[in-house]
Amino acid sequence: MKTFRRLSKSKVGTGILVLFLLLILASFAIADISNLSQGGGSLPQNTLAKVGDAELTAADLDTAMQRRLAQVRQQNPQATYADLAGDFDAIVNALIQERTLWAYARKHGFTVSKKLVDAEIVKIPGVRGLDGRFSEQAYRAFLAQERLTDAQVRREIETSLLQRLIITPVAASVRIAPGIARPYADASLEQRSGSLALLPFAAFTGGAAPTTAELQTFYRQNVARYTVPERRTFRLARITNDQLGNVAATDGEIAAYYQQNQATFGGAEKRVISRATLPDQAAVAAIAQRAKAGGTFAAAAAPAGFSAADVSVGPVTRAELVTRAGEAVAAQVFSAPAGTVVGPVQSSTGFDVIKVESIQTAAGRSLADARAEIAAQLTAEKRKNAIADLVGKIEDSLADGRTFEEVATANRLPVLVTPALTRAGAAFDQPDFKLPPEYAAVPGASFDIGADDEPVVEPLPNDGGYVLVDVAEVIPAAPAPLARIQDQVRTDFIAKRAQDRANAAASAILQQVAQGRSLAEAVAAAGVSGVKPPEAVELRRGALAQFAQQGQDVPPPLRILFTLAPGKAQRAAGPSGIYLVKLDRVVPGNAASNPQLIAGEVTNLQRSAGEELALQWLAAAQKELGVSRNEDAIRAARSRILGGGAQAE
Structure with missing residues (x-):
């Protein structure tokens, strides 16, 4: 693991x-x-x-x-x-x-x-x-x-x-024909109208204060909610560049690096290219034919399933292109003028077609100009290698039977002993304790280490070095004492009682709607203080896709709106209350005048197909x-x- x-x-x-x-x-x-x-x-x-x-x-x-x-x-x-x-x-x-x-x-x-x-x-x-x-x-x-x-x-x-x-x-x-995509485009334009009401839990929180017996019963029934998860006490010894001493690039290393990388510092021509690769030569030839006929390379490659991001390579040197596609491809691309479409040509990954979008001429730099950049790069690389060697030395010491204390002392590593922490890094007994930011991920990453296992070395984020982790104590999961969390239990009890009352009111309102009353009339008849009259809602089905595009879930009341039959109503639980949704009217969609929408559905269906x-x-x-x-x-x-x-x- x-x-x-x-x-x-x-x-x-x-x-x-x-x-x-x-x-x-x-x-x-x-x-x-x-x-x-x-x-x-x-x-x-x-x-x-x-x-x-x-x-x-x-x-x-x-x-x-x-x-x-x-x-x-x-x-x-x-x-x-x-x-x-x-x-x-x-x-x-x-x-x-x-x-x-x-x-x-x-x-x-x-x-x-x-x-x-x-x-x-x-x-x-x-x-x-x-x-x-x-x-x-x-x-x-x-x-x-x-x-x-x-x-x-x-x-x-x-x-x-x-x-x-x-x-x-x-x-x-x-390949999907537009006629097949048309019904899907029509469906996305379907429009639904209805009404939406919210029964907020806050409107149902009144009533007598919970008794001690009620709180004890609620605590026993929900003991899993109040169980403090397993906790562990860690000993952490950070491994950073501070343990390395003076590690820096020498003048000789800088000069040698400059000579070995003349293609970079002496100046190397780059070419901005677009590239499509497939194992089928005929398919690549078709892309090449479309690209040579005019238009963008992305448009020429799209029928083969490539997106613009797939084919855009950007500026590359000849050496970089040799690595990616082979010498034969690089030779043709770097001998062609800007705007040329090269291919089909066999590459190291199949058959390629490449368009030379533009050419960036070489611009060299002297050793003096590049010295600071090279020194920083070589020094960072030397420190990276040196710290990797130190980590290897520490792990070898642990494998040889050395203890956490012995390894930390021998390598002058600063040690932090944490209180008992959950996997998320929270200290139940010390709520104000905060792990240093660089250690934030350590508990979660190290929670599978047993108390009898040897310490392990974990990498720290943002090139922050490493940390030697040892589990000093494991405290099994157990319910928190009621006396200690009584305020939380009281709050949870009142919230649960309010939810039950809101659900009961929702059931009564829905029953009246089923008997023919409007949602507004049924809500008003319930007479609950703090509940606003229903609002009108009107939405196209296609609008739901915007939530997915933004990485969000469709809100439950909107999702329900598109599952109901006209005249029907249903509830949906929300974080702050119970939503009541009633559908009044459905207007079918017609995409006949929207060819772009149909084309989008063709793309979606081709992906699914x-x-x-x-x-x-x-x-x-x-x-x-x-x-x-x-x-x-x-x-x-x-x-x-x-x-x-x-x-x-």
Whole structure:
């Protein structure tokens, strides 16, 4: 588990971790394939599923769940495996789909070359040396720091490339006729009118003060709400540049770096390019033909499923383009004048078509001009390497049996002992305690360390160094004493009583509406002080999409408005009260005069149809290969992991 916590928070590790997460998350959309045999009796106990000759083991699932938990904890440090219950089946299916991809590629001789994988590895920032180029030593240091093996990194990169080269072209070939999209465009213009009332909880808070007996009963009935989660006391020893002494770039190193990077400091021509890559030469030729006919490159590539962001590369040097696409492509691009469309030409990733948008001429700098920049870069790199060496030394000392105190003293590390903290970093016994900002993520990231486990080194955010973490004490979860939280329980009791009263009033109002009274008449008849008359509401269905575009949920009363039949009413719970919604009228939409809206629906449907086509491709591949699931083993894994059985490494 420590491996993936570090990887998820490390800048250099993000590029590797995201390959897996994109594979899993993208697969959620197509994770409902059901044409799997439900047997598994012949599979080994630790094999959850088998696709062709590719197996999914319990250890594979453990790794995936650990990574998913690390991702969730970036947003919610208190998350546990129990919070992943809704993701479990989707992750299992996504992993089976990954095995489908591998087994299909092997069966049909579709291999990813080492050159392609190497090209992806060199893009990881942490694998470059002082000269800015790939360094085997830096790569090994990266693997050691992130607790990864070369085989693990290569497997994940190969999986991502297989998905890009096999699944993406399948999904990108869908075309939808405008006539099919028209009903969806019409639906988005549908307009609904009605009325909306709010019964605020504050209007129902009056009444007698709760008695001691009522509070005790409410406390017992809701004891889980008042349970203080597990807490831990940490000892933290920060590892920063202060322990390194004077680390700086020398004059010789600065001069050598300048000479080795003449392409950068001596001046290198750059070309602003747009690029599309596909494994199908004919598809690339079609893009090239459209691009040469005029218009923007993005418009020429759009029919092949590319967005403007997908094809925009920006300014690159010849060396950078060689790394990305190969020497043959770079030679043609850097010999062509601005405005030229190059391709189709075979590259290291398939077939390319590239447009030279503009040319930026070289502008060199002297050593004196570049000295400060080079010195800062080399010094930062030397300090990064030096602190990585120090971290390695500390971890070696821990592996040799040294204690937290011995390691902290030997390396002159300042130590902070925290009070008992929850996973979120709160101190129940010391509510005013605040962790230093650089340690804010430490409790959540380190809550799986046991009191008897050896200390671990965790990275700090914003290049703040590292921290050596030791768990000094573990306090199990337990209910807080009623006497200590009596004011909170009283507030919660009054709030719950108000909610019950508001719901009872809502039921009475809805009953009157069902008998034919208007919502305004029924609300007025309820006679609740503080409740305003209903307001008119009028909305098009398409407006609901704006909430999703802004990353927001559709408010419950608006969502209900578009589920009701005319004349019907329904309630919706809100954070401050109960909403009552009544639908009066529905006006069907007509998109005949809005071709842009229809075109937008065509795009949306092509995207959805592409996902469906990818699903069908996977279903066909699984049918060809044969898939077996060991349901007993999957159920056992679910119980073990979601029940807290999965332990940190």
